[in-house]
Amino acid sequence: MKPSVLDRLFGRRVVVPEAKASRTGPLIALQVQGRPVWTGRDLASLAREGFMKNAVVYRAVTMIAEAAASVPWLLYEGADEIAAHPLTDLLAHPNRRQSGAAFLEALYGNLLVAGNAYAELVMLGTKPAELHTLRPDRMKIVPGADGWPEAYDYAVAGRSVRFPIGDGPSPILHLRLFHPLDDHYGFAPLEAAAIALDIHNAAGAWNKALLDNAARPSGALVYKGEGGGTLSQDQFERLKRELETNYQGAMNAGRPLLLEGGLDWTAMSLSPHDMDFMEAKNGAAREIALAFGVPPMLLGIPGDATYANYQEANRAFWRQTVLPLVGRTAQALTAWLAPAYGETLRLWYDADAVEALSVERAALWSRVEAAGFLSRDEKRAAVGYGPAGVGGSEGAGEEEGEGEWTP
Incomplete structure (x- = not known):
C-alpha cells in the first residue's frame, strides 16, 4: 500500500488500495479538482478575426476540412475488412440534420480554428444512436481527482449541462491539437499565426x-x-x-x-x-498557410516556388496535412465507439479512393507489376489487397505472364 499525494503533502498515513493511475495527475487536481478549467483565450474573437474576416484562413480551413471529410472510411475486425456494420452506418448518418461529410467537416473545422473539437454521443439503450458536434467555445472540462477529465460542462445563454464520464462509453469525444503548456486544451494553428494574421488584416484595412x-x-x-x-x-x-x-x-x-x-x-x-506593404501582406499570407499546413500555391499566394507544379503541391497537401488528420481522427473514433459494439474493431481511411493520389497509386502498381519475382498474392498484398482466393495461389503471377495482373 502506498500513501497518496495528499497523505505525503500533509503527513497523514492512510492505507488505501493500490490502483493504476498517473502519478502526475493528482498534482494538477490539487488546483482544479471539481471546477471547470477555462480557456486562456477568447475563441469567439479568434474565429471572428481569423476565419470570418480573413480569406486566407477561411480558405485554408475549408480546404482541409472538406478534403478530410471526403475520405471514405474502412472498418476492420482484426485483418478482415467489414463491408457493412452499424458503426460505419452511424458515421454515414450521424444524426437527422447532418450527413456524415457535414458532421466531419464541422468537427475538423472546429479543431483547426479552436485547437479543440467535441462530439456528443447519444445512446439508445446500450448502442450508439446519434453523433452531434458541439461548439468548442461553450465547452469546459471538469478535472477529477486524478487530474484528468471526469465531466464536461456545456454552457449556452447562462444555462449549463454536465456530461459525466462513467464506466461505459464517454458521452463526449474531445479531439485536441498538441499544446505544450496546457494539460486539457489544444493549441489552435491560428494562435501560432496570430502576428501574421494581424499583419494581413491590417494590410487589407490599409488598402481599403x-x-x-x-x-x-x-x-x-x-x-x-x-x-x-x-x-x-x-x-x-x-x-x-x-x-x-x-x-x-x-x-x-x-x-x-x-x-x-x-x-x-x-x-x-x-x-x-x-x-512594399503588398509583399508584407503576401509574406503574412504565406505564414498563415504554413501554420495550417497548406502549400501557398494552392491558395493562390504569389511568390512561393516550393513545389514544381500544382499537382505536386496538392499531393504534399494530402500526404502531409489531410491524411495525418484523418488518421488521428480514425484512431480517436475507434477508441471512442468500438467498445460500445463489443467487438475488436479498427476504423481507418481508404487512401485508394483519393483522386489526388492516383499518380502515386499508379506508380506503385507499375513497380509491383514489374516485380516478376513476386506471386500474384504477394503483389496484391504489396498494394494493400488480400489474397485472391481460388486461383490466387503461389506462383500465379508467373503463370499469367508479366505485366498482366489485376488486383
Missing part, C-alpha cells in the same frame, strides 16, 4: 482606406493667399466638407479639383518602400 481616398495616399492643399495668411475656421471647415463629399471614395477617383482663393494642390506619391 487607400481606395476610399481616391486610390492614393493623399495630397496637400497649400494656401498661397496674399500676405501669406491662413484660412479662417469657417473656410477650413467648408473646404474639408467639400473634399469629403466630392472627392473621396472610389466613385470620385481621378476627379479634378476646382480650386479658388489662392489654393494650390500638391500631390503625394507612394515611395517604393511604402509600396
Whole structure:
C-alpha cells in the first residue's frame, strides 16, 4: 500500500488500495479538482478575426476540412475488412440534420480554428444512436481527482449541462491539437499565426482606406493667399466638407479639383518602400498557410516556388496535412465507439479512393507489376489487397505472364 499525494503533502498515513493511475495527475487536481478549467483565450474573437474576416484562413480551413471529410472510411475486425456494420452506418448518418461529410467537416473545422473539437454521443439503450458536434467555445472540462477529465460542462445563454464520464462509453469525444503548456486544451494553428494574421488584416484595412481616398495616399492643399495668411475656421471647415463629399471614395477617383482663393494642390506619391506593404501582406499570407499546413500555391499566394507544379503541391497537401488528420481522427473514433459494439474493431481511411493520389497509386502498381519475382498474392498484398482466393495461389503471377495482373 502506498500513501497518496495528499497523505505525503500533509503527513497523514492512510492505507488505501493500490490502483493504476498517473502519478502526475493528482498534482494538477490539487488546483482544479471539481471546477471547470477555462480557456486562456477568447475563441469567439479568434474565429471572428481569423476565419470570418480573413480569406486566407477561411480558405485554408475549408480546404482541409472538406478534403478530410471526403475520405471514405474502412472498418476492420482484426485483418478482415467489414463491408457493412452499424458503426460505419452511424458515421454515414450521424444524426437527422447532418450527413456524415457535414458532421466531419464541422468537427475538423472546429479543431483547426479552436485547437479543440467535441462530439456528443447519444445512446439508445446500450448502442450508439446519434453523433452531434458541439461548439468548442461553450465547452469546459471538469478535472477529477486524478487530474484528468471526469465531466464536461456545456454552457449556452447562462444555462449549463454536465456530461459525466462513467464506466461505459464517454458521452463526449474531445479531439485536441498538441499544446505544450496546457494539460486539457489544444493549441489552435491560428494562435501560432496570430502576428501574421494581424499583419494581413491590417494590410487589407490599409488598402481599403487607400481606395476610399481616391486610390492614393493623399495630397496637400497649400494656401498661397496674399500676405501669406491662413484660412479662417469657417473656410477650413467648408473646404474639408467639400473634399469629403466630392472627392473621396472610389466613385470620385481621378476627379479634378476646382480650386479658388489662392489654393494650390500638391500631390503625394507612394515611395517604393511604402509600396512594399503588398509583399508584407503576401509574406503574412504565406505564414498563415504554413501554420495550417497548406502549400501557398494552392491558395493562390504569389511568390512561393516550393513545389514544381500544382499537382505536386496538392499531393504534399494530402500526404502531409489531410491524411495525418484523418488518421488521428480514425484512431480517436475507434477508441471512442468500438467498445460500445463489443467487438475488436479498427476504423481507418481508404487512401485508394483519393483522386489526388492516383499518380502515386499508379506508380506503385507499375513497380509491383514489374516485380516478376513476386506471386500474384504477394503483389496484391504489396498494394494493400488480400489474397485472391481460388486461383490466387503461389506462383500465379508467373503463370499469367508479366505485366498482366489485376488486383
